[in-house]
Amino acid sequence: MLDLKEKTKQYSTRLGDDSLILGHRISEWTSNGPFLEEDIALGNVALDYIGRARMFYTYAADLAGNGKTEDDLAYLRSEREFQNYLINELPRGDFAFTMVRQLFVDVFFSYYLKALTNSNDTELAAIATKSLKETRYHLRRSRDWTLRLGLGTDESKARMTKALAEIWGYVHELFEPDELELELIACGIAVDTREIKDNWFADIGAILSEADLAIPDAEWAVRGGRKGYHTEHLSMLLSVMQSVHRAHPGANW
Amino acid sequence: MNSLPSDLERAFQAKIDNEYKIEPKDWMPAGYRKNLIRQISQHAHSEVIGMQPEGHWITRAPSLRRKAVLLAKVQDEAGHGLYLYSATETMGITRAELIDALQTGQAKYASIFNYPTQTWGDIGTVGWLVDGAAICNQVSLQRTSYGPYARSMIRICKEESFHQRQGYQIMMELAKGTPEQKSMAQDSLNRFYWPSLMMFGPHDSESAHSAKSMKWKIKRETNDDLRQKFIDQTVPQIEFLGLEHPDKDLKWNEERGHYDAGEIDWEEFHNVINGNGHCNRQRISHHVAAHEEGAWVRDAQNAYNAKMKARRAEAA
Numbered sequence: 414m415l416d417l418k419e420k421t422k423q424y425s426t427r428l429g430d431d432s433l434i435l436g437h438r439i440s441e442w443t444s445n446g447p448f449l450e451e452d453i454a455l456g457n458v459a460l461d462y463i464g465r466a467r468m469f470y471t472y473a474a475d476l477a478g479n480g481k482t483e484d485d486l487a488y489l490r491s492e493r494e495f496q497n498y499l500i501n502e503l504p505r506g507d508f509a510f511t512m513v514r515q516l517f518v519d520v521f522f523s524y525y526l527k528a529l530t531n532s533n534d535t536e537l538a539a540i541a542t543k544s545l546k547e548t549r550y551h552l553r554r555s556r557d558w559t560l561r562l563g564l565g566t567d568e569s570k571a572r573m574t575k576a577l578a579e580i581w582g583y584v585h586e587l588f589e590p591d592e593l594e595l596e597l598i599a600c601g602i603a604v605d606t607r608e609i610k611d612n613w614f615a616d617i618g619a620i621l622s623e624a625d626l627a628i629p630d631a632e633w634a635v636r637g638g639r640k641g642y643h644t645e646h647l648s649m650l651l652s653v654m655q656s657v658h659r660a661h662p663g664a665n666w
Numbered sequence: 667m668n669s670l671p672s673d674l675e676r677a678f679q680a681k682i683d684n685e686y687k688i689e690p691k692d693w694m695p696a697g698y699r700k701n702l703i704r705q706i707s708q709h710a711h712s713e714v715i716g717m718q719p720e721g722h723w724i725t726r727a728p729s730l731r732r733k734a735v736l737l738a739k740v741q742d743e744a745g746h747g748l749y750l751y752s753a754t755e756t757m758g759i760t761r762a763e764l765i766d767a768l769q770t771g772q773a774k775y776a777s778i779f780n781y782p783t784q785t786w787g788d789i790g791t792v793g794w795l796v797d798g799a800a801i802c803n804q805v806s807l808q809r810t811s812y813g814p815y816a817r818s819m820i821r822i823c824k825e826e827s828f829h830q831r832q833g834y835q836i837m838m839e840l841a842k843g844t845p846e847q848k849s850m851a852q853d854s855l856n857r858f859y860w861p862s863l864m865m866f867g868p869h870d871s872e873s874a875h876s877a878k879s880m881k882w883k884i885k886r887e888t889n890d891d892l893r894q895k896f897i898d899q900t901v902p903q904i905e906f907l908g909l910e911h912p913d914k915d916l917k918w919n920e921e922r923g924h925y926d927a928g929e930i931d932w933e934e935f936h937n938v939i940n941g942n943g944h945c946n947r948q949r950i951s952h953h954v955a956a957h958e959e960g961a962w963v964r965d966a967q968n969a970y971n972a973k974m975k976a977r978r979a980e981a982a
């Protein structure tokens with residue numbers, strides 16, 4: 414039976430995983446954006462996520478109290494140990510794919526982080542307070558882009574429709590807390606994502622309808638991130654991300 | 667045959683001689699405008715193309731702190747590109763035209779970015795030496811005669827010195843690290859030292875644009891003077907790292923109060939400028955590919971803006 418500290422450590426680690434993996438994906442846009450202003454804006458969003466990952470990991474490392482650091486968590490765990498939601502690890506795709514994913518994640522985090530600011534764990538609550546401000550800015554951006562691309566040209570609309578269909582099946586696991594989370598929800602530490610599901614669906618439905626887009630009627634759903642059951646994309650991402658660090662064990666950078 | 671300077675030209679030169687800034691709406695000789703468009707846009711393109719060799723390592727940065735710092739740095743470069751494109755646009759040319767000139771090879775960017783970043787050590791040397799050389803040049807350009815360019819340089823210099831520090835910090839960690847890290851640092855210094863010296867351009871006696879640029883105070887110091895400054899400042903930095911200096915002919919000259927340096931391999935310089943660097947084709951084709959892939963996004967944005975404008979007009 415894990416004690417509360419150990420469980421909180423695991424929880425903070427997986428929140429770090431969500432942020433790191435998504436931040437990594439967004440950072441792949443560097444020098445690849447549709448124009449220079451977008452390179453800068455996407456860089457900002459990526460930086461926010463990397464910063465968030467560092468806070469969650471540092472807290473997890475403090476709780477572990479074994480001298481490990483944020484970098485041990487980021488660079489020395491394997492794909493089976495990462496517990497990010499699958500949506501975050503999907504390749505960046507085209508600009509429509511990236512924006513649909515951001516919209517989904519931004520709406521999710523706007524409720525999630527708000528709830529986490531009320532956590533009984535004051536450290537997690539403090540991280541959430543800082544991150545919530547960033548997420549509000551991210552959401553303004555992804556909502557605006559959804560409108561521009563949904564209402565822009567036939568091509569942009571078609572690309573958005575395709576992206577929605579490709580991503581939709583990954584949203585379901587966001588609202589299904591696992592055993593660890595259920596225990597921490599009972600202690601008032603973790604966020605109960607079942608409670609934000611209705612708001613999420615309502616907001617997404619409203620934004621998509623304003624953009625003349627629709628929630629896909631896809632039946633499929635893929636799950637497993639919180640159990641370390643990942644898509645094939647994550648191991649490639651980690652191979653790249655961890656390559657230099659792992660090639661020089663014990664080195665400082 | 668040179669005609670005599672007109673009253674306008676005389677007044678223009680008098681302004682420059684008296685250290686007044688030239689502003690976008692002021693009269694200026696066509697040659698001055700052309701020269702500036704060439705120089706500022708080349709600078710802008712360098713910032714933008716420079717995002718590629720460094721961006722290449724964001725996904726592999728060996729610690730989260732390094733990843734965040736590198737990401738912020740590359741993002742700054744994009745910002746510099748943006749101010750410089752805006753400064754160029756004050757001369758009556760559009761960003762689209764400038765990008766087209768870059769992509770068709772009519773405009774140049776700093777040839778240093780045609781060298782590959784092969785190891786993490788290169789992220790150290792690019793920050794330390796490449797940005798360091800750029801700063802020498804840019805500090806002097808803070809006093810350039812064209813107002814918008816001078817002002818953008820002031821802001822850019824502040825950020826560039828943070829970039830140089832991040833590069834040097836990477837080098838310090840490598841130099842005091844494991845034997846493999848130290849040799850990574852030395853190898854990278856060996857590869858990037860000479861190309862960094864080439865960034866100042868040909869010797870003054872060979873430089874095509876120098877004389878006019880100095881008269882118009884577009885350039886304030888010559889290529890060779892700036893290069894000397896950089897050579898001198900780099901010597902103690904290499905010593906502090908405990909690395910070997912790549913220039914075996916380097917010697918302190920008491921009389922001049924400067925270091926005498928070994929000769930630069932100008933054949934390599936021209937070779938890389940003329941398209942024979944590892945990355946010349948890759949840098950441009952990457953830029954073209956990203957730009958073309960982004961076309962539908964820009965189109966969508968324009969179409970959306972037009973629709974919204976029409977809607978507002980209808981409502982009014």
